[in-house]
Amino acid sequence: MLNLPAEFETFNELKKKGFIEIKEEKDKGKNVVGIFCSYTPVELIMAIDAHFVSLCGGDDASIAAAEKFLPKTLCPLIKSSYGLAITDSCPYFYFSDAILAETTCDGKKKMYELLGEIKPTHVMHLPQSQTAPLAIESWTEEMKQTATFLEQQFGRPITTESLRQAIIDRNRVRKALLQLYEIAALVPSPVSGYELSSVVESTDFHFTDDDVVEGLNQKIEEYLARYVAPNPDAKRRPRLMITGCPIGGCREKILKAVEDLGADVVAFDSCSGPRTQKVLVDETIDPYQALAEKYLLINCSVMSPNQGRFEDMKEMLKHYQVDGVIELILHGCHTFAVEAYYTKKFVTETMELPYICIDADFSTSDAGQIRTRLEAFLEILQ
Numbered sequence: 001m002l003n004l005p006a007e008f009e010t011f012n013e014l015k016k017k018g019f020i021e022i023k024e025e026k027d028k029g030k031n032v033v034g035i036f037c038s039y040t041p042v043e044l045i046m047a048i049d050a051h052f053v054s055l056c057g058g059d060d061a062s063i064a065a066a067e068k069f070l071p072k073t074l075c076p077l078i079k080s081s082y083g084l085a086i087t088d089s090c091p092y093f094y095f096s097d098a099i100l101a102e103t104t105c106d107g108k109k110k111m112y113e114l115l116g117e118i119k120p121t122h123v124m125h126l127p128q129s130q131t132a133p134l135a136i137e138s139w140t141e142e143m144k145q146t147a148t149f150l151e152q153q154f155g156r157p158i159t160t161e162s163l164r165q166a167i168i169d170r171n172r173v174r175k176a177l178l179q180l181y182e183i184a185a186l187v188p189s190p191v192s193g194y195e196l197s198s199v200v201e202s203t204d205f206h207f208t209d210d211d212v213v214e215g216l217n218q219k220i221e222e223y224l225a226r227y228v229a230p231n232p233d234a235k236r237r238p239r240l241m242i243t244g245c246p247i248g249g250c251r252e253k254i255l256k257a258v259e260d261l262g263a264d265v266v267a268f269d270s271c272s273g274p275r276t277q278k279v280l281v282d283e284t285i286d287p288y289q290a291l292a293e294k295y296l297l298i299n300c301s302v303m304s305p306n307q308g309r310f311e312d313m314k315e316m317l318k319h320y321q322v323d324g325v326i327e328l329i330l331h332g333c334h335t336f337a338v339e340a341y342y343t344k345k346f347v348t349e350t351m352e353l354p355y356i357c358i359d360a361d362f363s364t365s366d367a368g369q370i371r372t373r374l375e376a377f378l379e380i381l382q
């Protein structure tokens, strides 16, 4: 079972617990595949009876080592991920037998070339548009080629049956995650965004779907039991959405800071949020086609155009009764930085809500300045 006691543990504590779990799995002879992105069709890894683990770095400490080889101006997520790999300081990277990656942003896809010198790395060619001619055909073909890579790497086949079962199992996890996110739609939310995001992202470090689903169901019950109906006389805490780049490396200085200042983060419009989970993989059609259809629908800024992001955002802003939006742009992330033009316009003009854009890296040096900006933003919402 997902090892989450009633007492809240931070993401880093949960991640460390997963180190022991993955070592035990390796000792049992299990293969492990490292991944970096929500576009990764993890069902293929499951279908070959291997575990997948997220290797995305969110740690400032590993960046200096990476900057000996990568440009300083690159996004901290890419530098941190590569730094963890080359310093051998991440047990998850150490235990990974292979890497499954995709051509998302330029920095990531070029970093994978360097990573390929350390571990067997397969890079899937993700179409850069969801609607381009032949996008779905080429992405379906990429699914098949990835299956061949995994078969050759591990010397066993992916059968149609094992792939169908993996799709069913992963859909169960998605449904449990969707129920968990749904709790934050309650007013007031009985769970902090900091806690919710820590629990959701820690599921990447548990390796049996049944355990993950059981653990998530337990958390859902625990959070629902905390719910107290709103007092009509009490002042409502502002309800916020987080959007933009992955929040992991800025969890403390943005997510925790803004909640400590008196707001509730209730909606995550990011790749680990509900918009990535809400489309299930079709269990009834050809499994490769089904995977291609599901994963191509993810609305990340690496897609051009990326109109679906704003359609999803509109629905979420209403559903979670959001009062304001915080966008995170990691230094050097061109796709989200450029798309922020549309995000700001959409939030402030179409939805008529307050919006703040925060540029950050993973260091703590800007934490004070960010806190001051968040304080000023919350004042607008009072």
Ligand code: SF4
Pocket: 036, 037, 038, 039, 104, 105, 245, 246, 271, 298, 300, 301, 302
């Ligand atoms: S933000 Fe986009 S490219 Fe980055 S991990 Fe998420 S889906 Fe992948």
Ligand code: SF4
Pocket: 075, 076, 077, 078, 104, 105, 106, 107, 108, 245, 246, 302, 330, 332, 333, 334, 335, 336
């Ligand atoms: S945050 Fe932006 S630059 Fe960094 S890995 Fe994701 S898409 Fe690439």
